[in-house]
Amino acid sequence: MEEYRLQQLRYTGKSPQQAFSPSEEDRRQAVRFLSGKNLSGSLTEQLNTIGILGEDRNALILFLALASHKSANPFSVLCLAKSGIGKSYILQKLSECMPDGSFSFHSRISANALYYFDSGDINGKVLFVEDLEWTTQMLQPLATLQTQGRLVNTRATKDKDGMLHSTTFEVVARLCLIACAYSDKNFEELGLPFLCLHLNHSPAQDLAVMEYQKKCRAGQIRTEDIARAQHLLKCVIASLQNISVVNPYATLINLPQDIAYPRKSLLLLLNFIEAITFFFQYQRERLTDTDAGEIFIRTHPQDIEMAFALLKNTLFRRADELSTSVRGFYKWLTEYLQQAKTTQFTALDIRKTKPIHPRTLNRYLQELKLFSYIQVAGGNKHREGFIYKLTDFGNQKEVQGRIEQEMQATLKDVWNAYHKEQNPPTEPEQKAESEQEPSTGLSAESPQKPSKRKRIDDKEEYTLKLLLELEARSPDREYIPADFTTLTGRSQITEARYLKRLWQQGKLKREWKNRQYYYTLAATGSKTVSQSPMTDPQTVL
The missing domain is CATH 1.10.10.10 (Winged helix-like DNA-binding domain superfamily/Winged helix DNA-binding domain)
Structure with a gap:
């Protein structure tokens, strides 16, 4: 009896979950859904049905990351936003679309708790965290587990006689982290191996969410449609098979020069392309490696094009030296000054128009002044305050134009390589090219790209x-x-x-x-x- 009680205390709070297994009819519908021509559009409609509104691009990225937990290289995403935006709501809705036993949901995780996780609880599963601490002690083990796939922690413990000895705790898992955090800092300074998304907090988004809440209370939203969409998405994820992905165009993908942390940014882009290919596995040709006998699928140029379209704003953010909140404030400030038909302003003028805390406003102005986006034009600190004016430094159109051009050039190279594979040159053309090539000399080399x-x-x-x-x-x-x-x-x-x-x-x-x-x-x-x-x-x- 004593052993039984100790065992029950040891496993308190852990209830076994049964694995989700769809029926044959549900699996056929899921495969038909995954084989559709407009798969991304159909997926967006289902996500809107379950209640995720105004976050079409972010919701699509999050669901692709959820589906990648069954692959050999899972993809992790962090959602950054202020309090009250709806971070926990999005995570709750996404967790309801996951099959039972395929995820682990946590409201909060302490900094050292990850070192003592059971590997079976998170290996090959999605780890949901509603409130992630934005500290180095919390982010460092997550980044290590994401990049290396294991965590090894050795600490001093006491035995029953009170003698100290070292004990090693090891966690081995393929991490697929979907978490939310409150942060006003520029996350690029940390160089995290996660994709960081900034949720939409515009006034139009607030109106859309409030309108949806009114419809829910008025009974205009059918719960049957929500349950049907959730069940379909569960079957879709359960129907995905663990198959290897090969990207033959990886050597042609280059990041724009303005992107910060190019190593980790390129790795994030390549991993996200593999996640898209993995989700579109029923629309990709399956090939067999003759040497290893392994079945794999190849990345299509459409996957690369979709990755660039979804991550374009994220790439722009990585090239921005301002934090997200300050960039949004600067955008509002330029529009406000254009409407007011003036070039100068004070802190009091802003507070009369926009409700904002004085300390927050002071921090925004100090950061803009630090990066030369505004400058002091007059005034006095101890009386009416400083008078600021905008400079021409804040124009990001040139940077965005360069990033857009380099992305289009990369896509053009990928599509040219794809068409060359699909339409190889005929034998007479190859013979003519071989006759034109000199036997020796440096001129026989292919033309190089501009250095x-x-x-x-x-x-x-x-x-x-x-x-x-x-x-x-x-x-x-x-x-x-x-x-x-x-x-x-x-x-x-x-x-x-x-x-x-x-x-x-x-x-x-x-x-x-x-x-x-x-x-x-x-x-x-x-x-x-x-x-x-x-x-x-x-x-x-």
């Missing part, structure tokens, strides 16, 4: 072009890197590097004063400026 050095030279020429335009307006003036950041949208470090290279080429002169270099345009008929670096006055003892 990075050439692209940098183009940017240097663009900086020189802007400098000549400024010189035409005010001759014989001095220039610093900050004069070009507002025009090009690049950082001061980048512009300083380009100006230094123009000086090394003899096109500019420079002089050290006031703890920085001042550049002037070299005379046309003068000799080339010496390329030996000048001595820094601060380094001379």
Whole structure:
């Protein structure tokens, strides 16, 4: 009896869950659903039916991540938003679409609890966390488990005699994390191996959610339709098979140069492409590896195109130096000033129009001033407050345009490679190409793409072009890197590097004063400026 009681206390709170097994008819409907032409549109309709409104793109990404828990490389997503936006509501709705026994739902997990998990509780399952602590102690073990697939924790414990000895706890699992966190910080600084989504908190989204709540209370939403959609999505996930995915176009996928943390960003993009291919497995051709005898599916260019379309905003966010909340405030501020037909404002003017806490507003203004998006135009700190005005530095259209162009170029290369595989050259064409190729020499190599050095030279020429335009307006003036950041949208470090290279080429002169270099345009008929670096006055003892 005592052993039975101890065993019951040990397993308190753990009730066995029966695995979900759809019937043959349900499985046929799920396979028919997965084989449909407009699969993404049908999936969005079902997600709207269960009550996820206004988050079509984010909900589609989250459901694709849920489906990837059955694959060999699961995909994890973190939802970032303020309190009251509906993070827990979305997780609850998504968990209701999961088959029983395929997920583990937690309201909160402490920082050290993950080290003592049973591997069977999270291996091959979805780990839902409603409120994830946005701390390094919490995020570090999650990132380690995501990248390495295991956690090993060794700590000192006491035995029954009170003697200390080391005990090792190991957790081995393929992590598929779907969690929500409250964060106002820029998550790019952490370089997490998770895809971070920012939920929609616009006024239009608030109206749509409130309208849906009214319909629910008025009985206009049929619970039968919701239950039918949830059952269909459960059968869809249960019908997916664990099959390997091969992406033959991975070598052609390049990230835009403006994206921060390119290593982890590229890995996230490749993993998400595999998750899309895994979900579309009933629409992809199944091939067999003759050496290993393994069945696999190949990534289609449509999967890559869909991944770029869904992650475009996320890639834009990774190229943004501002946090999400400050970027939203800056967008509202520009629209407000355009409507007011003015270029200057004070903190009191903003508080009269937009309800915002004074400390929050002060933090937003300080961050915008730090990154040169606004500058002080007058006023007094101790009286009426500072008067601010916008600068031209906040225009992100050029950065977004470059990212869009590089993404389209990557998609074009992928589609060209796909069409070349589908329509291989005939024998006469191959023979003619072989006759035209020389037997020896460097010219037999395929043409190379423009090197990075050439692209940098183009940017240097663009900086020189802007400098000549400024010189035409005010001759014989001095220039610093900050004069070009507002025009090009690049950082001061980048512009300083380009100006230094123009000086090394003899096109500019420079002089050290006031703890920085001042550049002037070299005379046309003068000799080339010496390329030996000048001595820094601060380094001379």
